[in-house]
Amino acid sequence: MDVAVTGSGGLIGAALVGRLREEGHRVRRVVRSGGSGADEVRWDPMVGTIDSSGLAGVDAVVHLAGEGIGDHRWTEAQKRKIRDSRVTGTTVLAEAVARLDPRPSVFLCASGISVYGDRGDEVATESTGPGRGFLPEVVEAWEAATAPAAAAGIRTASFRNGIVLSADGGALAKQLPLFRFGVGGRLGPGTQWVPWIAVDDEVSAIVHLLHADLEGPVNLCSPEPVTNATFTEVLGRVLRRPTLLPVPRFGPRLLLGRQLADELLFWSVRAAPERLLASGFTFAHPDLEDALRTVLGRPAAPAA
Numbered sequence: 001m002d003v004a005v006t007g008s009g010g011l012i013g014a015a016l017v018g019r020l021r022e023e024g025h026r027v028r029r030v031v032r033s034g035g036s037g038a039d040e041v042r043w044d045p046m047v048g049t050i051d052s053s054g055l056a057g058v059d060a061v062v063h064l065a066g067e068g069i070g071d072h073r074w075t076e077a078q079k080r081k082i083r084d085s086r087v088t089g090t091t092v093l094a095e096a097v098a099r100l101d102p103r104p105s106v107f108l109c110a111s112g113i114s115v116y117g118d119r120g121d122e123v124a125t126e127s128t129g130p131g132r133g134f135l136p137e138v139v140e141a142w143e144a145a146t147a148p149a150a151a152a153g154i155r156t157a158s159f160r161n162g163i164v165l166s167a168d169g170g171a172l173a174k175q176l177p178l179f180r181f182g183v184g185g186r187l188g189p190g191t192q193w194v195p196w197i198a199v200d201d202e203v204s205a206i207v208h209l210l211h212a213d214l215e216g217p218v219n220l221c222s223p224e225p226v227t228n229a230t231f232t233e234v235l236g237r238v239l240r241r242p243t244l245l246p247v248p249r250f251g252p253r254l255l256l257g258r259q260l261a262d263e264l265l266f267w268s269v270r271a272a273p274e275r276l277l278a279s280g281f282t283f284a285h286p287d288l289e290d291a292l293r294t295v296l297g298r299p300a301a302p303a304a
Helices: 011-022 076-099 134-144 147-151 170-180 199-211 228-239 250-256 258-266 274-278 288-296
Strands: 002-006 026-031 040-044 060-063 106-112 155-161 163-165 196-198 216-220
Touching (some): 011 026, 060 076, 060 199, 076 106, 076 134, 076 147, 134 155, 134 258, 163 170, 163 288, 196 199, 196 288, 199 216, 199 288, 216 274, 228 288
Parallel strands (some): 002 026, 026 040, 060 106, 106 155, 163 196
16 A cells, blocks of 8 residues: 655654554655655645645555644644644645545544543543534544545545553653652542553554544544543552652643643543444553553563
């Protein structure tokens, strides 16, 4: 299979490109800089340009590019950048693949589990409606931007990512220093549900979606979500460090800003990968402790 991938330098993208190449697929990296290599396609998602000729003959497109959600405080300018990088970039790519002849058979676009908003203990499946807030609004517009590809008859799916667990980047990597120093703790009440997925399962699920007959939204998260308090306890156990110091809400709100802290850290999203499981996908690491030990290279706990 010939697969074009945006965001190939990111946490998920780099792992996906490696997996696809290991399995013998050709990968064309859609990049903002460079574009001179035989397997590189130049684009500028913010300006709205792409070298469509570089996509000729691709069988599938996986779109992962987008401004980091928690990289900077949410000023109005940063919020526009987050939204535009997703909506404009997706529109440009979807329109480009819709014009190809022949067209690719599948268009997969990254999305966010945060579309459900703060749901408390409610289980959120793909049939659950969107919540309220900045991130749900962004995800709705982001997924809607794939419409040109779907309208052209290309099988189009938006995979709604949970928190991807990896020691190489993402939310877990940012937490590790505090936990290793023994000052990690639950966030606020700790009752908020955390939708997570091991990076290996994330990549396997995307590869599965390249072949599975699925369209529309698909939750990519473990079938065993945990509360923040449980996540904290398990991570401390894996690292063999205490987790006795809770983090009050005012700390992250002061550091990140109230809206960013609340939507990123304190919202409760008890998501379930209903459609992914129904399509026959099997998780390698559905259990949090096993997933953390795998991504952190920690041996299994000795039997009692």
